[in-house]
Amino acid sequence: MSTQPKVTTSRLKTKKQKGQKITMLTAYDFPMASFIDQAGVDIVLVSDAVGTVGNGRTEAVSVTVDEMIYHTRAVRNGVTRSMVVTTLPFGSYNSIAEAQHTATRLMKEGGADGVHLEGTRQSGQLIRAIVSAGIPVMGHIGVTKQKIVSSGRVKLPGRDALSAWEMIEDATEMANSGVFALVLECLPTRLAEIITRSLDIPTISIGSGIACDGQALVTQDMLGLFKEVTPRFLKVYADIGQAIITALTNFRQEVELGAYPTPEHSYSIEESELHKLVSQIKV
Numbered sequence: 104m105s106t107q108p109k110v111t112t113s114r115l116k117t118k119k120q121k122g123q124k125i126t127m128l129t130a131y132d133f134p135m136a137s138f139i140d141q142a143g144v145d146i147v148l149v150s151d152a153v154g155t156v157g158n159g160r161t162e163a164v165s166v167t168v169d170e171m172i173y174h175t176r177a178v179r180n181g182v183t184r185s186m187v188v189t190t191l192p193f194g195s196y197n198s199i200a201e202a203q204h205t206a207t208r209l210m211k212e213g214g215a216d217g218v219h220l221e222g223t224r225q226s227g228q229l230i231r232a233i234v235s236a237g238i239p240v241m242g243h244i245g246v247t248k249q250k251i252v253s254s255g256r257v258k259l260p261g262r263d264a265l266s267a268w269e270m271i272e273d274a275t276e277m278a279n280s281g282v283f284a285l286v287l288e289c290l291p292t293r294l295a296e297i298i299t300r301s302l303d304i305p306t307i308s309i310g311s312g313i314a315c316d317g318q319a320l321v322t323q324d325m326l327g328l329f330k331e332v333t334p335r336f337l338k339v340y341a342d343i344g345q346a347i348i349t350a351l352t353n354f355r356q357e358v359e360l361g362a363y364p365t366p367e368h369s370y371s372i373e374e375s376e377l378h379k380l381v382s383q384i385k386v
Contacts, residue, residue: 110145110186112217112239112283118145118316119305125284125317127188127307128325131157131174135322136181146307147182148219148319149175149189155331156323164193168205175213188241189215196220199232206233206240217283221247224269224276234281242277244270245288245311261294274298274306286319287311289336310336 108114118125127146130136131153139147153174154163175189189209196202206218217239222230226242233240245260261267271294274285284305287295292312299306299315308315320337323329327342357363372380 107143107184109184112186115145115186115284115305116303119303125305125307127317127319128322129156129320130178130181130322133177133181136178136185136187139322140182140185144185145317146319147178147185147187149178149187149213149215150219150321151190151192152321156321156329166192168192168195168208172208172213175209175215179214186216187214188217188219188239189213191218191220196229196233199229202229202233203236206238207236210238217241219243219286222277223273227276227280230277230280230282240282241284241286241307242274242282243286243288244273244277245286245290245309247288259289261290267291267294270294271298271301274302278302278304284317287315289334310334 115125125146126144127148128139128144129148129150129152130139131149136147149171151163151166151171153170154160154166157174171189171192175187179187191202191205191209195205202220209215209218218233219241220226220230220233221243223244230240230242246258261270270290274287277285282304284307285298285302286307286309287298288309288311290298290311292314295306295308295311296314305316307317307319309319321329324332324337325340327339327344328347330344354363
């Protein structure tokens with residue numbers, strides 16, 4: 104069990120004030136959550152990317168609240184120090200009442216320490232309602248599923264003055280509404296720097312450069328376990344996927360050749376007991 108203090112929203116804010124970088128990785132099950140926790144990562148994000156990375160779907164918008172609760176409970180069981188934050192899935196916070204209900208379920212039934220939602224400057228009322236219910240909220244702007252679904256394509260925001268100003272307004276309103284941190288996805292580095300310096304809350308980059316207060320990646324991506332999408336910001340730290348395929352292939356080959364199992368991997372019975380058994384069978 105970790106002897107390090109539990110990561111909280113106040114500790115994250117303190118890290119920003121001290122210039123200490125924040126780390127965040129995704130997890131959807133007990134083993135991966137435990138590994139991330141042992142590695143000392145600050146936040147474990149139970150993202151609705153479980154729909155694609157975990158379940159092999161072509162999209163994440165079909166992920167349900169019940170699915171998010173299931174995966175959050177598994178992650179919760181593997182974590183002692185990291186802060187567990189769970190995404191409100193697409194379509195689960197279209198009204199104030201629905202947003203509060205979904206967030207409350209993720210906290211009570213899933214065991215999350217906070218929730219994560221994609222939004223814009225129009226999301227202020229929803230955020231304030233969730234926060235007023237005593238639930239910490241992490242905001243998310245930039246490239247989001249909402250914008251991909253509505254436009255049918257990925258468009259990098261903040262590349263011109265008007266779009267950049269809209270991102271600043273989104274960030275400011277969400278911060279003023281009470282989010283404890285803000286994820287910036289695929290924003291230009293200089294724009295992310297401007298937003299980071301203007302806010303008292305931590306910013307966490309997903310492809311938005313070095314100037315943010317923290318960095319995040321999808322764990323399966325950075326471990327080479329999911330290669331269907333390879334965004335520019337992704338760094339693969341270990342190709343575990345290939346190592347797994349090699350191990351599984353070795354298992355198949357050894358079984359087919361009769362090389363596994365050996366006596367070392369097998370159980371035995373005393374000869375005297377075996378003799379008794381054989382005698383009984385003969386009778």
